[in-house]
Amino acid sequence: MNPRGALSPVGRETLHDRVYAELRRSLIHGMLDAGASLRIQDLAETLQTSTMPVREALGRLVSEQALESLPNRTVRVPVITREKLDDLARARCLIEGELTALALPKLSVEDFERLRSLTMECEAAFTSDDPDKPHHTSELNHAFHFYIYRAAGSAVLIPVVESLWLQSGPYVRAAAQIHDELRDMSGTHHHWALIEALERGDKARAVKALKNDITRSFNLVRRRLADTENGEEARAYG
Known part of the structure; x- marks a missing residue:
């Protein structure tokens, strides 16, 4: 592009x-x-x-x-590699999982309403014909996650997560393109599971839903890398 x-x-x-x-x-x-x-x-x-x-x-x-x-x-912009992909996925699950756990007891009824509103906006954006859909859905996804993370109140961890998201940009773009090709499950599927777990005060389920959301995008790219590598091997021996 x-x-x-x-x-x-x-x-x-x-x-x-x-x-x-x-x-x-x-x-x-x-x-x-x-x-x-x-x-x-x-x-x-x-x-x-x-x-x-x-x-x-x-x-x-x-x-x-x-x-x-x-x-x-x-x-x-850095090229996509399996090593960096695995490193980013691991770091994001660790740091963002911790922020989610810290935020859980601090979220109010009004906060859950805002999270549901952001998720519904994101769902509408995913199904729209807006030519700027990738940008719009990315902004809404960012708003959803950082609404939770900021509720944790950690001035130290937030900049770390911002740095990880900054480095994840190329992988986010690649995952969005693959998602559109495959017509995979709804991009907000794990958001709803995360909201439900947070409302119930279930820390373990909330962190699991958050990690599932993070790894889903990285797994799409990981599988595409594997398919590409297998295709190259097949051509080499064909």
Whole structure:
């Protein structure tokens, strides 16, 4: 995907932070393909700014492992690998599972109503013909999860999860594309199970539903990687 189609122009105020936030948002919501090269000049033109804030933002994102710098000074979205996939899935289950457990006793009736509302909005977005559906559903999914995580009240763990989501962007995009091809189970299936467990105060079931939700997307990509590897082996011996 051309990065120009995934970005929006930013205003002039607090320019460096705005450019960084726009690029960060695009990565978190899986709007950029794995392996896509990002040219500073192209991004500056798309964002309607100079190259300086773009260069700085890319440097910050490289340091956060959301992007990678190649020897020829090219910056790209990291390619998908089985090792990184497994590492991210494991880390997200550990940290987000802990935040879910911490949030459980702090959620109110009003909070559950908000979680149900977000889930219904996400369901509607999944079945819509909106050309911006992948972005919209990703934003709603992010809002749902972080509503729970922020309820945990951990100033230390939230930035860790934000970093993990930032690194997960290419996998989120790949999983969404595979999901559409397979017409797999509803993208909100595990959200409803998580809400029910939280309302019942069942920590074990809540954490299990959360982990099922996380691993489902990663498993879609993992199976596609396995299919690709098996196909290459078959061609080699055919």
